[in-house]
Amino acid sequence: MVTILDYGAGNLTSVRHAFERLGERPEVIASAAEWRGGPLVFPGVGSAASGMAAVRARGFDALLRAAAASGTPVLGICLGMQLLLERSEEDGGTAGLGLIKGACVAFDPAKAPGAKVPHMGWNTVAPAAHPVLEGLGEEAFYFVHSYFARPAEARDALGTTDYCGERFASVVGRGSLVATQFHPERSGAAGARLLANFLRWEGR
């Protein structure tokens, strides 16, 4: 059974419904102690500093570290993805969980005149070979964000997207962690496919 981490993130309801549409009955937990095993979903909408503070307050930082160490599948979404990295430029610099090496940096509108920030709307993702991206060609997914992941190691980028003068990592992953900058819960059939793949994945 899939478990969704509730730390006050705005898209928790949408994420839960997306799994329900796949016939799942996700467990939603508000503290690490409630976890009873199985894959974890780390959602998120909001700012890095307040998100990270809430993650720590609920003990989810330790839970996610333990999951990464034990090979438990974890799906990060949007802010949930960004917090897996070592740090974010947002809010004057925020330390993340450091489970994936690298940082989150802001789009620079000066790099692409006319590009609007936040990056909002449907954009295409060029996927690498990974079980969670199986069956997905160069599909469009729904994005809403102003910061993007810059993983330190190229192999941690599992999907790339072009925007605002950048080719950025829109999917990152390492070991049993996989995370998307876009919102699979709001990305139609392609998003549903990704979530269904995650449910089948054993984290290897």
Place this chain on the structure above:
Amino acid sequence: MLLKRLVVCLDVRNGRVTKGVRFEANADVGDPVALAARYCREGADEVVFYDITASAEGRPCDLEMVARAARELSVPFTVGGGIRGPEDMRAALLAGADKVSLNSLAVASPEILEAGARAFGRQCVVLGMDVKKVPPSAAIPSGYEVVTHGGRRPAGLDAVAWAREAARRGAGEICLNAIDTDGVREGYDLEITRRVSEAVPVPVVASGGAGEPRHLAEALTLGRADAALVASMVHTMGYSCQDIKRALREQGIPVRLSP
């Protein structure tokens, strides 16, 4: 590449879709959520539910409907109508809406845009603006004035200046509806669409006047809009979202084809 969006608008009156719709054989035809789900399956990128009786009745938008939409739709959706302040915005977002559209309230109390952006993030805050062509003047240099109450009440604001101010205050997107072309089906007002799109650093949704796919293509190219909103084209005129998307793709406009 960032794709251009097709947005379908549903006007809701007392929980039902008001305008005639083309799926007469479907028993669910008047149910906004069932209809929206159908448009999503056909390729709509986004849905707007506009509760047109909420304001007059002094109540917030129908939260039960919002919650149902959140369960059934797998694309983002906006709700508008009847929002009285930050608490109504919070309720709509907690019920599962992705964005809230503010129109008359933003004109009357522009600080709601800052409050909304601060509390929920600017990506949740859509400024809906209705504009009407007027002779250019010192107060309205663009020749387009903001109007409220279905076009009956001039707000005394210049459309371009208001769009700029709203984006500066916290609107993360602007849905621009041209009253003169709305419902006429002869195309969007490309001039004001282009002027607002060029004036603001946030996405602009063109609204009012779509009658055929060519009109959307014009709004997304000549009008520089990021998204185009349709209502009667898909409700009554027999176009499917997929037809429109294919026509846009044939015009070289990047759109999402697989729903």
